[in-house]
Every structure is written in C-alpha cells, then in structure tokens.
Amino acid sequence: MTGDRPTGERHVPVLRDRCVSLLAPSVAAAEAAGRRAVVVDATLGMGGHAEAMLQRFPDAHLVGVDRDTEALGLAGERLAPYAARTDLVHAVYDELPEVLEDLGIDGVDGVLFDLGVSSLQLDERDRGFAYSYDAPLDMRMDTSRGITAAEVVNTYGEDDLLRIIRTWGEEKFAGRIASAIVRGRETGPFRTTSQLVDVIRGVVPAAAARTGGHPAKRTFQALRIEVNEELTVLERAVPAAIASALIGGRVVAMSYHSLEDRIVKSAFTAGTKSSAPVGFPVELEEHKPYLRSLTRGTEAPTAAEIEENPRAASAKLRAVERIKAGPVDRMTI
Known part of the structure; x- marks a missing residue:
C-alpha cells in the first residue's frame, strides 16, 4: 500500500504545465466571449492535472471522469477547495457525451486524456497491476464490475491468450507464454501475480529479459488492456471528445505505448487533413479540415521531468484544436 501520504505527494502529473498551457487559449477565448469555460479531465486519477487546471483557470468549471472509485475519492479530497466549480463523475471516458448531457453541458472548451494505468493503480499492491510484487490477479480499473485478469488467464483458450498477448502486449514470445499458462493452470488456477510471473520467467529467454525489461511487462500490459477494454474504449473516446469540443476547443492526449498513440494519431489525423477526393478540382467547405494540430x-517529457517522475519516460503528447464542424459530429458514439 502507498500509506497515508497526501495525494499531492503520491502523484506527480506527467507534463502538467504543458498540458495546462495547451488548454489555456481555449479557456481564455471562452472568457473573452463572456461565458464560463468548461474543461474535462477524462482520466481524473488522483486529480493532479485537474488541480493544476483549476488553479490556472480560476473561473473555469471542471468535469472530472474516472472509472476507478478509489481514485475518485482521493481526487475529491484533493479538489475539495474547488468543489463549487467541479463535477466528479464515476464513468468510463468513452461515456463523455452521456456525462455532459446529464450535467446539462452542451459543449466544452478542453478535454485532457492521460491514458494507461494510473500511479494509484500501480502503487496499490492489492490491485494486481504490477509484476514487481505479489498481489491478487485483478487488474480492473473499476473493481465494481468486469472480469479479472485471473478469469482471463484461467478461462481463455490458448489461441485467445496468444492473440491478446501478441496484439495488446506486442510480445514476441506470446506463443511460449500462452502455452505455459495453459499448462500451468492444469495443476490449479492462477490466483496471484507472482504465480503468473514465475511461469513467464520460465519460458522467456534470459537474454531477452536483459535487453527488453522485465519478462512479464508486456504480458501484464496485454492482460490489463483486455480486462479493461482500454483500446476499444479509446477508439470511441477520442472521437467523442472531439465531438464534445466547441469550435475553438482543444483536445490533449498523452499515451504511453504505441497502441494508444496509434489510435489517438488516427483520430486527430482524420480531422487535420482535407477529405477532398484526390484530383478534385475545388476543395469544398465540407472537405476542409475540422481540426488544427497543436x-x-x-x-515528449524533458529529462528533468523524467528525473522527477520516471513513469513519464514513455509519454507521448498530441493536441488538436477544433476549428469547424465536421463528420465526427454526425457519428454515433
């Protein structure tokens, strides 16, 4: 467990100042137009980015969304001084349109995604996200619903295990690992992270572990993504965020591995390029880009930021601004 340290000491937000600075112009534009800006932290976590936004934008209203009830509780304590201008909602970030509708909000000026597993989830040992210490094989971001990692490794067929470990974990030894899991559970179900780590260590060559990091890293990533349907959710969430942004609103996304970044890049690129057919003589208004890349x-984080927070090392930041209506508004999210 992480102990009783204040949330602000337990959580160092990745690229905090840069994220807030990217959102600042849209907040300023809303205020210049005489209305209160609304910003969304779609992955609230322990509230570090949200706190920075509330401090930087003293008149803005913040909507914080997280599927993790424990994170919501901790963020609520951290953001208590700003309670009058915050709404913290238990939801998954692809449910943003429904969240905003329930709150009576027609559009927002900024959306921030800080994707992947949170510091809280990594640090709380009984959640089973980390391979570095023993814990129940859970890995659910929302412990109130859904299947656990134990259910995946104990019930999925070998072909399905191979698929998720190879696809979600980008693990070149996925075949060996899937076979070892199936053999291992014949003597009894997997219940803890250490049981799974031991099996993985037994089939991943030592040389690969020396050069590629912990041998269980990619398999744990794959299981976490499968349990929480992270990439499927993200494929819906980014277009939903763009559709929720007002003209002049901004969407900022931080990803931590290539699978996440690929989805973010695809959604952003679709809006920043003309949709006119090749060779079309005139670019009609409907073909013009509806996003501007920022x-x-x-x-990437600076060396100083990585030194302060090693978990920032793999972060990739992308941001866009909404410049006009677009096809995303007509999508069924």
Whole structure:
C-alpha cells in the first residue's frame, strides 16, 4: 500500500504545465466571449492535472471522469477547495457525451486524456497491476464490475491468450507464454501475480529479459488492456471528445505505448487533413479540415521531468484544436 501520504505527494502529473498551457487559449477565448469555460479531465486519477487546471483557470468549471472509485475519492479530497466549480463523475471516458448531457453541458472548451494505468493503480499492491510484487490477479480499473485478469488467464483458450498477448502486449514470445499458462493452470488456477510471473520467467529467454525489461511487462500490459477494454474504449473516446469540443476547443492526449498513440494519431489525423477526393478540382467547405494540430508529431517529457517522475519516460503528447464542424459530429458514439 502507498500509506497515508497526501495525494499531492503520491502523484506527480506527467507534463502538467504543458498540458495546462495547451488548454489555456481555449479557456481564455471562452472568457473573452463572456461565458464560463468548461474543461474535462477524462482520466481524473488522483486529480493532479485537474488541480493544476483549476488553479490556472480560476473561473473555469471542471468535469472530472474516472472509472476507478478509489481514485475518485482521493481526487475529491484533493479538489475539495474547488468543489463549487467541479463535477466528479464515476464513468468510463468513452461515456463523455452521456456525462455532459446529464450535467446539462452542451459543449466544452478542453478535454485532457492521460491514458494507461494510473500511479494509484500501480502503487496499490492489492490491485494486481504490477509484476514487481505479489498481489491478487485483478487488474480492473473499476473493481465494481468486469472480469479479472485471473478469469482471463484461467478461462481463455490458448489461441485467445496468444492473440491478446501478441496484439495488446506486442510480445514476441506470446506463443511460449500462452502455452505455459495453459499448462500451468492444469495443476490449479492462477490466483496471484507472482504465480503468473514465475511461469513467464520460465519460458522467456534470459537474454531477452536483459535487453527488453522485465519478462512479464508486456504480458501484464496485454492482460490489463483486455480486462479493461482500454483500446476499444479509446477508439470511441477520442472521437467523442472531439465531438464534445466547441469550435475553438482543444483536445490533449498523452499515451504511453504505441497502441494508444496509434489510435489517438488516427483520430486527430482524420480531422487535420482535407477529405477532398484526390484530383478534385475545388476543395469544398465540407472537405476542409475540422481540426488544427497543436503539436508537431508527438511531444515528449524533458529529462528533468523524467528525473522527477520516471513513469513519464514513455509519454507521448498530441493536441488538436477544433476549428469547424465536421463528420465526427454526425457519428454515433
């Protein structure tokens, strides 16, 4: 367990200042137009980014969304001084349109995604996200619903295990690991992370572990993604966020592995390029881009930020601004 340290000491937000700065112009534009800006932290976690936004934007209203009830509780304590201008909602981030509708909000000026597993989930040992210490094989971000990692490793067929470990974990030894899991559960079900780690260690060559990090890293990533349907949710969530943004609103997304970044990039690129057919003589208004990119490719944390927070090392930041209506508004989210 992480103990009783204040949430602010337990959680160092990744690229905090850059994220807030990217959202600042849209908040300023809303205030210049005489209305209260609304910003969304779609992955609230322990509230570090949300707190920074509330401090930087003293007149803005913040909607915080998280599927993890424990995180919502901790974030609520951290953000208590700003309770009058916050709404914290238990939901998954692809449910943003429904969340905003329930709150009576027609559109927002900024949306922030900080994807992947949170610091809280990694640090709380009984959640089973980390391979570095023993815990029940759970890995659910919302412990009130859904299947656990134990159910996946104990009930999925070998072909399905191979598929998710290879696809979601990008693990080149997926075949060996899937076979070892199936053999291992013949003597009894997997219940803890250490049981699974031991089986993986037994089939991943030592040389691969020396160069590619912990041998269980990619398998644990794959199981976490499968349990929480992370990539399926993200494929719905990014277009939903874009559709929820007002003209001039911004969407900022931080991803931590190539699978997440690929989905974010695809959704952003679709809106920043003309949709006119090749060779079409005139670009009609309906073909013009509806997003403007705010970053050149991806931005990464500085060396100083990584030193302060090693978990930031793999972060990739992308951001866009909504510049007109677009096809995303007509999508069924």
